[in-house]
Amino acid sequence: MKKEHSLILKAVLQNKSEKEIREIDKILDSNLDWIEIAGIALNHRLGGYIYKGLNTSQQKKMPKEVVKALELLVRAQKEQFEENLEEICKVNDALEEAKIKFAVLKGAFFGCEMYEKGTRRSNDIDLLVYEDDLGKLDTCLRAMGYIQSNMSNGEMVEATKKEKIIQRMNYHDLVPYVKKTKMGILELDINFLFDGNKNLIDKNVYEMGTMVYKGRYRITGLNPYTNLAFLCCHFYREATDTIWTEGKRDVTLYKIVDMMNFIRFYREQINYDIMIEVLKKLNIEKKAYFTFKIMTEFYEYEFLSEMLSRLDEYKSGDDEMKAIHDTKNKTTIYRDETFFEKTFARG
Structure with missing residues (x-):
């Protein structure tokens, strides 16, 4: 290396x-x-x-100029997160009051729980919401000033019914809810499927329970086991479909880093046996194996090797590890380089 x-x-x-x-x-x-x-x-x-x-x-x-540039970047990211944090807390409290089943995900969760302000840039706020509660969610968010918009041409215009249907069918989430703030347009991305539409496990996930984190900020999130399971599903989805791989979203390194830091941050709280049990209950053993295997291209870590050993019966063959579903042409294509090689490739 x-x-x-x-x-x-x-x-x-x-x-x-x-x-x-x-x-x-x-x-x-x-x-x-x-x-x-x-x-x-x-x-x-x-x-x-x-x-x-x-x-x-x-x-x-x-080099001094590199440090100065990073200082400015961190300052801007800190300011952005502080404004987002205020809205995260407001949305979190409103959804709790409305008795909506939900969890704060990904960047918003990491920023509230794991990282110092300014560490991570987050373009939006991701939430997992139980599908049966989407009607209540819509009422709640619109009362807070949000509308659903794809921001076509930068204009905050309500999405059409057709756009909303296409978004749900192709991406298994909703057209974003957006709202004007001092920093610009804030976007809420609503996920209503933990995995895909061929593995409807959301009821199981909520039965396993969300939890209120009371660290630096009070937010509702998935427990460490289902949170890591979600990250595996999310990574697998973006790594195996041309909807995401064509824009190289599959090999944006911060996603690997976030998962690695999550594992390190919660390592003492995660029991191997329980983690395997959760993956099996959610029927995502192969997706977890895929994710942990890719992570070993970047990091050597005892947790990863132990999980791969325990998931050995679900391991993917070489072709499976390289396979990408070509959504447009309804066929399968294969990677001609490793994740590591593509991540650090120039251009």
């Missing part, structure tokens, strides 16, 4: 060990291509992770 890639993958991690810190120091003391590092950081939305992930003495080993 190139030392530039190694530095990025180590710098973005949370809760580093002393060994990892020493490894970063050693890399920083060598000659590095900072143009490549900065380009990857920006292209993969990792600038804040790197800046926040390096200590003061390590930052002093970076």
Whole structure:
């Protein structure tokens, strides 16, 4: 692995060990291509992770202009998150009061629970909402000033009935709910399927329970087991369908980093036996195996190897690991390079 890639993958991690810190120091003391590092950081939305992930003495080993640019980026991301946070809390409280089954997902969850302000850029707020409660959700959000809009040509116009149907059929979510704020347009992305329409497990997920997190901020989320299971489903979906792979959304590195940091953050709370039991109950063993296997292209970590060992009977063959469903042409195509190679490929 190139030392530039190694530095990025180590710098973005949370809760580093002393060994990892020493490894970063050693890399920083060598000659590095900072143009490549900065380009990857920006292209993969990792600038804040790197800046926040390096200590003061390590930052002093970076080119000053790179540090200044990252400082500005982190400041802007912090301001954006603070405004989003205010809305996350308002929406969270309103949905709880309306007795809607829901959970805060992905970037909004990570920002509230795992990361310091400014670490991560989040373009929207993702929620998982029980399908039977979508009517109540619509009433609740419209009372808060939201409408459903695809923002065509940058205009905040209510989506047509046809647009709403196509969104549900093709993407298994809703046309975003949007609202004007001081920072611009805030978008709520509503997921109503935990997995796909061929594996309707949402009732099971809610029976396993959501939980109220009372760390830095009070939010309702999935428990650590179903949260990680959702991340596996989400990663698998975007990695195996041309709807997402054509725009290289499958190999945007921050997604791998978020999952790795989630595992490290909740490692002491996740029991292997219970995790396997949850994956089996939700019928997503193969998707979890796929996700953990791809993660090992980037990271060596005991949790990943242990999960792969326990999921060995569900492992995918080489063709399955490379297969991508071509939605437009209704056929299957295959990757000609690994995830790691495509992630760090130029262009």
